[in-house]
Amino acid sequence: MDFTLNEEQKAIRETCRDFAEQEIKPIAEALDATGQFPYELIRKMGELGLLGLPFPEEYGGAGADFLAYCIAIEEISRGDVAVGITMEAHTSLGATPFNLFGSEEQKRRYLEPLARGEQLWAFGLTEPEAGSDSGGTQTHATLQDGYWHIDGTKSFITNSATEMTGGVTITAVTGKRADGRKEITNIIVPKGTPGYGIGTAYKKMAWKASDTRPLSFEDCVVPVGNILGQRGDGFKQFMQILDAGRVAIAALSVGLAQACLDEALKYAKERYQFGQPISQFQAVQFKLADMDTEIELARLMYYKAAWLHMQGKPYTREASMAKLFASETAKRAADQAVQIHGGYGFMDEFPVSRYWRSVKINEIGEGTSEVQRMVIAKLLGC
Numbered sequence: 001m002d003f004t005l006n007e008e009q010k011a012i013r014e015t016c017r018d019f020a021e022q023e024i025k026p027i028a029e030a031l032d033a034t035g036q037f038p039y040e041l042i043r044k045m046g047e048l049g050l051l052g053l054p055f056p057e058e059y060g061g062a063g064a065d066f067l068a069y070c071i072a073i074e075e076i077s078r079g080d081v082a083v084g085i086t087m088e089a090h091t092s093l094g095a096t097p098f099n100l101f102g103s104e105e106q107k108r109r110y111l112e113p114l115a116r117g118e119q120l121w122a123f124g125l126t127e128p129e130a131g132s133d134s135g136g137t138q139t140h141a142t143l144q145d146g147y148w149h150i151d152g153t154k155s156f157i158t159n160s161a162t163e164m165t166g167g168v169t170i171t172a173v174t175g176k177r178a179d180g181r182k183e184i185t186n187i188i189v190p191k192g193t194p195g196y197g198i199g200t201a202y203k204k205m206a207w208k209a210s211d212t213r214p215l216s217f218e219d220c221v222v223p224v225g226n227i228l229g230q231r232g233d234g235f236k237q238f239m240q241i242l243d244a245g246r247v248a249i250a251a252l253s254v255g256l257a258q259a260c261l262d263e264a265l266k267y268a269k270e271r272y273q274f275g276q277p278i279s280q281f282q283a284v285q286f287k288l289a290d291m292d293t294e295i296e297l298a299r300l301m302y303y304k305a306a307w308l309h310m311q312g313k314p315y316t317r318e319a320s321m322a323k324l325f326a327s328e329t330a331k332r333a334a335d336q337a338v339q340i341h342g343g344y345g346f347m348d349e350f351p352v353s354r355y356w357r358s359v360k361i362n363e364i365g366e367g368t369s370e371v372q373r374m375v376i377a378k379l380l381g382c
């Protein structure tokens with residue numbers, strides 16, 4: 001097995017690491033305090049090609065491979081997870097469906113500005129009554145005279161209302177299958193379409209600078225051609241989107257876990273108690289060693305899942321395992337990072353207190369830890 005990154009993957013990692021260190025980390029605390037969406041930063045990331053990494057160059061993307069994209073998410077999230085999730089939701093949830101399932105015309109019209117970083121896009125799956133049970137979609141669309149009439153509500157939709165947002169792709173029930181189950185179709189709804197209502201931004205525990213809102217659709221009308229791929233393929237499509245998204249969320253968790261270790265190690269070397277740096281105490285060393293070990297393992301898990309995806313092999317199991325383990329690793333890392341900081345870890349001027357608040361959502365978004373365990377158990381044959 002060869003775990004060596006190729007030149008392009010290394011170059012993308014270095015670019016993102018430098019960008020996170022120089023441009024993101026210095027403003028991360030302010031972003032958390034104000035909750036302002038970081039337009040300047042996101043636009044710069046677009047100019048650097050970071051918002052279109054895994055898409056073909058002919059559609060405005062950087063033509064990088066999926067692992068390189070995940071490594072980029074890790075490094076950006078090491079700087080700040082609110083920025084990391086903005087990039088991840090835009091790329092994995094917003095733009096990837098166009099790349100995978102869009103017609104040539106849709107790729108030109110929607111994917112190109114997204115890949116060039118001129119626009120952001122959202123994906124609306126979750127509803128007030130359909131979270132983990134994502135097939136429980138109640139939003140429905142009926143076809144009348146060549147137009148889809150959409151009615152329903154979506155919850156917690158990332159990137160859905162920034163100034164840069166071009167629109168949202170939503171899941172909607174478009175009929176009934178022969179077996180009686182719901183026919184779900186993905187429908188493209190550009191921002192500004194009459195009847196597409198954008199709710200007030202949620203007040204969140206963390207990821208405060210990312211844009212998360214409820215959306216409503218009241219007789220929202222889009223042309224018949226605004227469906228993605230084939231009518232009725234919505235469920236199949238979002239399962240595919242979520243598999244890849246989970247690998248990227250694993251990378252985001254590894255980035256946050258690494259940030260926890262970075263801060264804990266720095267602090268442990270600087271903080272003196274009993275006449276020596278606390279890093280000299282074996283109890284503290286063991287915490288740092290455990291963090292480093294688990295982070296490396298979580299990183300290898302998302303590398304493997306990404307590699308399987310790139311080989312065109314099945315990777316649902318590995319994607320769920322990587323997401324599950326990396327998010328729980330990040331939680332333990334954040335906890336130990338605060339512990340190593342003692343009372344100062346409880347204070348907002350130290351980043352670890354923000355990391356501790358930020359880490360919880362990784363076990364919830366793009367499928368909870370329970371859902372990941374359900375996926376893994378099902379593949380075990382349970």
Ligand SMILES: Cc1cc2nc3c(=O)[nH]c(=O)nc-3n(C[C@H](O)[C@H](O)[C@H](O)COP(=O)(O)OP(=O)(O)OC[C@H]3O[C@@H](n4cnc5c(N)ncnc54)[C@H](O)[C@@H]3O)c2cc1C
Nearest residue numbers: 123124125126131132156157158212364365366367368370
């Ligand atoms: C900040 C943020 C951003 C988000 N961004 C997006 C987005 O861009 N697009 C989008 O579509 N969604 C988004 N989501 C939604 C997210 O994917 C859901 O919150 C998540 O899937 C869980 O759904 P739920 O919140 O309805 O929880 P529920 O499904 O109600 O789950 C509640 C609890 O019950 C457990 N549970 C549920 N079913 C089972 C079961 N069968 N067995 C065992 N336990 C179970 C869950 O694991 C959880 O612990 C976002 C959420 C947040 C908080």
